[in-house]
Amino acid sequence: MRVGRLESSVTIETPAKLNLFLEILGRRSDGYHELESLFVAVDVRDTLAFSPSPEGIELVLGSGHSPARPLPLDGRNLIVKAAKLLQQETGTTHGCRIVLHKRIPAEAGLGGGSSDAAATLVGLTRLWNLNVSREQLHAMAAQLGSDVNFFLDSPLAAVCHGRGEQVTAVPLAGPLSFVIVKPDSGCATGEIFRRVSLTESPRTVAPLVSALQAGNARAIGREIFNALQEPALGLNAEIENVLQILRQSDVLGAGMTGSGSACFALCHSRQQARILAKRLVSRGIGTVFSASSVI
Numbered sequence: 039m040r041v042g043r044l045e046s047s048v049t050i051e052t053p054a055k056l057n058l059f060l061e062i063l064g065r066r067s068d069g070y071h072e073l074e075s076l077f078v079a080v081d082v083r084d085t086l087a088f089s090p091s092p093e094g095i096e097l098v099l100g101s102g103h104s105p106a107r108p109l110p111l112d113g114r115n116l117i118v119k120a121a122k123l124l125q126q127e128t129g130t131t132h133g134c135r136i137v138l139h140k141r142i143p144a145e146a147g148l149g150g151g152s153s154d155a156a157a158t159l160v161g162l163t164r165l166w167n168l169n170v171s172r173e174q175l176h177a178m179a180a181q182l183g184s185d186v187n188f189f190l191d192s193p194l195a196a197v198c199h200g201r202g203e204q205v206t207a208v209p210l211a212g213p214l215s216f217v218i219v220k221p222d223s224g225c226a227t228g229e230i231f232r233r234v235s236l237t238e239s240p241r242t243v244a245p246l247v248s249a250l251q252a253g254n255a256r257a258i259g260r261e262i263f264n265a266l267q268e269p270a271l272g273l274n275a276e277i278e279n280v281l282q283i284l285r286q287s288d289v290l291g292a293g294m295t296g297s298g299s300a301c302f303a304l305c306h307s308r309q310q311a312r313i314l315a316k317r318l319v320s321r322g323i324g325t326v327f328s329a330s331s332v333i
């Protein structure tokens with residue numbers, strides 16, 4: 039997360055994420071699932087500009103940025119929810135205007151909404167000069183969604199446990215380059231989780247963490263895994279098609295991120311990722327872009 043300050047306004051650039059690994063360890067009594075997941079922040083970023091206003095929370099889209107599908111800008115948006123939660127928890131009566139430049143596709147498993155929510159907590163704490171501890175921000179983040187905590191700390195990569203909100207940073211030996219494809223149709227997260235069948239012997243993230251620390255790109259590619267991929271394939275035929283196309287390309291590994299529908303391939307280099315992305319654009323399989331880990 040990059041934070042800038044200009045006179046009375048605060049601007050934040052906040053990244054997307056890819057899940058290189060996601061295993062389900064069990065079902066919880068609160069309806070959520072216990073996870074083990076490896077998150078990597080990638081340089082596809084939303085920008086949020088926060089400026090003061092006497093009262094209320096106003097969210098608008100930046101000019102020239104029209105998301106692929108209409109985005110709610112009212113109380114349904116996680117940005118507005120985050121701003122209201124911060125007001126409620128701190129008792130502040132300040133208002134704000136938030137201009138959102140949306141580049142991270144929604145309903146993709148790329149964490150765009152969660153990243154925006156984390157940016158809102160950080161941005162408004164600065165804008166309103168609030169005295170809020172990291173612990174309080176993390177408690178609010180966990181209330182907003184399972185992925186928000188990852189973006190709050192903004193590590194390059196992390197292993198996440200619990201619902202996803204327990205974040206342990208993991209070092210990366212070097213940059214990772216990806217091609218990301220977001221099929222036109224999205225995935226409903228809740229429905230995908232409902233279709234998961236639990237395994238007796240869950241996989242562990244340890245070999246992937248070792249590969250990341252050693253910078254062993256082939257081993258990283260081999261360890262890409264997502265337990266939500268199977269149920270997602272049953273709900274969205276576009277995902278299978280995209281994964282097949284990615285696997286047929288000269289890449290180190292491919293998988294779906296989060297609950298989909300975006301899929302990614304780990305490439306040999308940034309240049310190869312750019313060339314492959316250009317080639318895939320012409321196939322009309324969705325929104326295609328190349329991205330690198332944030333390093």
Ligand code: C5P
Pocket residue numbers: 069070071072073182183184185200201202227228229231
């Ligand atoms: O926490 P978040 O709002 O991102 O979760 C969306 C939905 O995904 C939840 O309502 C739940 O159905 C499912 N989920 C889950 N286990 C998790 C995370 C999410 O079952 N660890």
